[in-house]
Amino acid sequence: MSTPTSSAFDLDAFGRRHIGTSPSDHGLMLAELGYDSLDALMAAAVPTSIRMGEVLNSAIPAAATEREALAELAALAEQNTVRTSMIGLGYFGTITPSVIQRNVLENPSWYTAYTPYQPEISQGRLEALINFQTMVTDLTGLDTANASMLDEGTAVVEGMLLARRASKSTSNRFIVDADVLPQTLALLESRSVAVGIELVVVPLDEQTDVAAAGSHFGLFVQYPGASGRVWNPAAVIAASKAQGALAVVAADLLALALITSPGEHGADVAVGTSQRFGVPMGFGGPHAGYMAVRKGLERQLPGRLVGVSKDAVGAPAYRLTLQAREQHIRREKATSNICTAQVLLAVMASMYAVYHGPRGIRHIATQVHQATVNAAARLRASGIEVVHDSYFDTLLVRVPGGAAEAVATAHRSGVLYGRVDDDTVRLSFDEVTATDAELVDRALAPLGAAPVAGREVGVWRPASPIADELRRTTPYLQHPVFNTHHSETQMMRYLKTLADRDYALDRGMIPLGSCTMKLNAATEMQSVTWPEFANLHPFAPEADVVGTLGLIEQLETWLAEVTGYDTVSLQPNAGSQGELAGLLAIRGFHLANGDVDRDLCLIPSSAHGTNAASAVLAGMRVVVVACDELGNVDLDDLRAKIAEHADRIAALMITYPSTHGVYEHEVKQITQAVHDAGGQVYVDGANLNALLGYARFGDFGGDVSHLNLHKTFCIPHGGGGPGVGPVAAKAHLAPYLPGHPMAQRADHSGGVTHDGGPVSAAPYGSPSILPISWAYVRMMGSEGLKQATATAVLAANFVASRLREHFPVLYTGDNGLVAHECILDLRPLTAATGVTVDDVAKRLVDYGFHAPTMSFPVAGTLMVEPTESEDLAELERFVEAMVAIKVEADAVAAGEWPADDNPLVNAPHTAESVIAGEWSHPYTREQAVYPVHALVRNKYWAPVRRIDQAYGDRNLVCACPPVEAFA
Structure with a gap:
């Protein structure tokens, strides 16, 4: 059985620190899937029609060690005053x-x-x-x-x-x-x-x-x-x-x-x-x-609002309130x-x-x-x-x-x-x-x-x-x-x-x-607090910020290369703002060409909700395109919508791989149909972690995309932010990408100017965290980035394979494979046992896990993305937890535990809940908080019981409650 020989696994290489599984782990995981190498797996998963060729004269240098990358960052920092x-x-x-x-x-x-x-x-x-x-x-x-x-x-x-x-x-x-x-x-x-x-x-x-x-x-x-x-x-x-x-x-x-x-x-x-x-x-x-x-x-109010509710025993507890007003919903x-x-x-x-x-x-x-x-x-x-x-x-x-x-x-x-x-x-x-x-x-x-x-x-x-x-x-x-x-x-x-x-x-x-919670390496983070980067005013003169501008130029160039586009703007300071910037660029392009009536944006029904919201704010009307039973864009419905709206189509927004976590075969036909109608194609880059090094948006018909540097390129989520959502585009859209009247330089990657209106207050958005992504690309190199993609796809398919007999995997592509994430269908479990997706999510806390994405893009499902940074033991621990939860649900269905009093509906369990008062539940304290033996020495204790969401919406409290509330 062949194993990877990439430099990503050299003993001095950063890649072996970033990627959690080893070549020997890969052998075991590939055997589970029936493949003898990562190359064979990726050949079976990624459609041949979109596979990229070798990049000649790559702008991305060979992978640097951590020490070398920090030395280069220090040299850039020294160019700032x-x-x-x-x-x-x-x-x-x-x-x-x-x-x-x-x-x-x-x-x-x-x-x-x-x-x-x-x-x-x-x-x-x-x-x-x-x-x-x-x-x-x-x-x-x-x-x-x-x-x-x-x-x-x-x-x-x-x-x-x-x-x-x-x-x-x-x-x-x-x-x-x-x-x-x-x-x-x-x-x-x-x-x-x-x-x-x-x-x-x-x-x-x-x-x-x-x-x-x-x-x-x-x-x-x-x-x-x-x-x-x-x-x-x-x-x-x-x-x-x-x-x-x-x-x-x-x-x-x-x-x-x-x-x-x-x-x-x-x-x-x-x-x-x-x-x-x-x-x-x-x-x-x-x-x-x-x-x-x-x-x-x-x-x-736009954005997020924190409020106070109560948990299952009436204790005060915080949560995001009025979530139905959130714009992506x-x-x-x-x-x-x-x-x-x-x-x-x-x-x-x-x-x-x-x-x-x-x-x-x-x-x-x-x-x-x-x-x-x-x-x-x-x-x-x-x-x-x-x-x-x-x-x-x-x-x-x-x-x-x-x-x-x-x-x-x-x-x-x-x-x-x-x-x-x-x-x-x-x-x-x-x-x-x-x-x-x-x-x-x-x-x-x-x-x-x-x-x-x-x-x-x-x-x-x-x-x-x-x-x-x-x-x-x-x-x-x-x-x-x-x-x-x-x-x-x-x-x-x-x-x-x-x-x-x-x-x-x-x-x-x-x-x-869809969120790609991967390693945010300490070396990547290290320079964020260096005063040469941290203490610069955004409108400081160009001569004082040469090092940061050089870093920005390099990162723009690298991101353009890996996506197949001609130029990149790093100004958008969130993925949603990158979407908006890309759609505004499309709008500007059509207006410049006299196509003032092109105001429709085609968006698949499975798309992330910010796609539709961004289109509205770009002055477009949304037309929803259906998806088929496999989660792909319904080509017949797409062609019908194009025929119906013809000269009014401004853009199509698609996510690739799809929001359902599969590689769509017909993506080139989809993009060509939109181009033939005079529209532009926006490829949402949220799932780039399944593509990097194997295919490029710009090569299979994309005109513009946003990327999520807080996903694929390792900027940490920070509890819900910061983020950077740069927008990458073909040359014909470059003049309409976001510019800024106070920018130190007009030129961007590709030697072009961006003359559109700004989408953030500062010319380069959130530049103090760009060294994180710069360091990631610099230390991984092209081969390391490709290795990370393959390992992420391997991890997702390994989890899908191990859990398939317990939970149906809702969507798959060629050869029964998924991309970098898999959707576990819990609806049959709910129908058979009454245990809901909420119950499973909360019970995972007792097993020491954060839940996967719930009910997106399909209600009653869990979307799992293990990422390339997790080791095999952690993947196995998750599989063990999910299988054990299935056994618990089956016990409810069999009448061993009542439907209204079992470890799932009562989850999560706090330390207080198992030591205070008499234990009256039909399951043991040990089953409640130590469902697997490994937790005995390494237990995460939830601080509150399950929170009453509806109570918090009915009783809106969004400021610090009095101390008496916690008495």
Whole structure:
């Protein structure tokens, strides 16, 4: 029996660390399937018609060792120059408390967790997220906040869309504050066109007559403004709301520690970023945006919302609430395509507030504000004009005709100004600069500010210019969680306690189909916190960010090669945003060609729901294409839909391999039929882990695709985010891919420019985590990537084969094989025993597993994706658990246990449930919590019993409950 000879298994190669099974394991697994090599298995699984040939002159170098990759990353980092940023515009220097950096950002218990769809084993991060929601509602003065947004710019767009659907106004006009952040304005302009919204940019102040702008459904205020100005928007908000509009305010959370909250001004929606709460700038991301709304709008919130419910014994328990409003569930009826969050970064920001508490947050805000006040006084004392009289942390400074020289002089001294125009520069103070007197002197010197005799910068305290009516008097962060964990010992233990309530990849396999929960290697993660990457402002000059731009260019080139496309944009900061970017590119292409009536998007019935939601937000109408009994696109129905709609077809969106986990033979016929009708083909890259190295989207008819770097390319899921969803395209779509007015370079992979509107606030999306995927590709090399694909397919087919006699495998392709995931049909089990897919999912917790994906894409099924990173013992452990659960279900059917009192319907079992009180169940305590002997020494204990989802929806509580609730 032949075994792989790939360098991926050389003793010095990273590949043997990434891939969990060994060549000898492969021999055993292949024997189970009846194949003598991985090559034979892949030849039988992947259709010959799409198999790629050899790539000549590959841009991907041979695999590097871990040490070599880190050395190359260090060389790239050395090409960056980190200067003190005073650019502002929503990105600020911040100090990440070491206890948070070590115990959250660098802790796999936090960064390898998945979205908390199984709340019983997600109580730790759900508590951290409800802390985040409470922090946001407290500071914004509104009633309900969600569990984070992708960034501030996209949060403003979502606020605009929320205002339109919630307003009773029939207008399509949205008024935008002229003092808006420039990147936010670019996003609003890009996103509004596709959905028919007219933007009206107005210089807002206390005297503005908003009625003069005409009827409108919404008003947007930047607070404080991009210029730093702080003013009272209450009258303007009231006037706008009087004619039926909703008011959206983008507010700086740190400023809200000192100035009146948006809620007190009458805002309906508050949005913004939590970046300056301990999350490094990272050249633009990832950071957790936020959105909060007044009472009555909570069901309109996009994204995820954490709420409080109760478990089976009445104990309080956290869960994602109102999940029916999630956009990927609502499909073409969606009002947003956001189906994710920035959980890891929201956790960091919430813990920053927990660690500092209300006094600490106010102290930091006061230091920042006082440094700004001192600087303004010094400038004015030197005869230099400061534009605004009221501000929090940002000054506009007039230097007639001298802005360029001032910026250049500051740059040489290690400081970055923001250049507003030829006569004006911007200085923004932050937590890093506020207490450094020498730095402030250096920052002010290029403007000609003389030292003020007898006034020490850290001591001199001119009066705050903020008017009394704008000074915050209402309390915030009053809950005990923000007033308890202020020593490092307390904080460390709190973070450990929460981590222990969760299940992440550091505990065991997370076999989620469609989600690819694979190894996030420590070497890949290592450079994320290097200051040369972490401390860059996204609008820093090109000369300062050469290393990061070089890394981005290399990664774009590598991703273009492995997908068969010509160019890649890394800007989309989630898979859903990559979908949107690709569809907007298709829309732009058709409009440029005069095909203004092409507005239909064909989407198979099995597709992930964000496909339909993204199409709607790209201004398209969705036409659903049927699937056949094998889960493939129904060719006859596709041809009928094409014939019916003909000249209106803009695009087809398909996932390959299919959402059902099989390689479709007819994919080339499908793409050709759409091209013949004049449409474009969007291939969803969610399942690329089954294809990499064996076939390429661009070779079998794809025009554009998004990829999930948080799946195939090892960026961790982080408990539900961060993610990166780059969009790759053929050359004819390149001009319509997302550009950015503030990008350092216009050119991208393939030597082309991307001139479409932006889809994220920063030019390169979330670049601080791109070194993770760069390192993965660099250490695997082309052969290693191919080996990973084959091993993933082997693992899925091995599990399918071992479980087939116990659970039907719902869809298979050639030779009875699946791709990288298999769907286990539990419907016959439910019919025979009454045991549901929920019961099996919760019982798996007692066996020490996270459940596979439930009821997607078919209700009553489990979709299992073991990935290439799991070892054979872990695969066998999962098989053993599933077989044992089948035996338990059969015992229920046989009457050995009652249908309403058995280990499955009562799962999961907590430690308390088996030691407290009398045991009255018909099964033993040992059967409840130690169903297999291996658990005796290595038991994961769920912290709560099964959670009552309906109760939480009926009784909506989305902020920290009182301590008494846990008594």
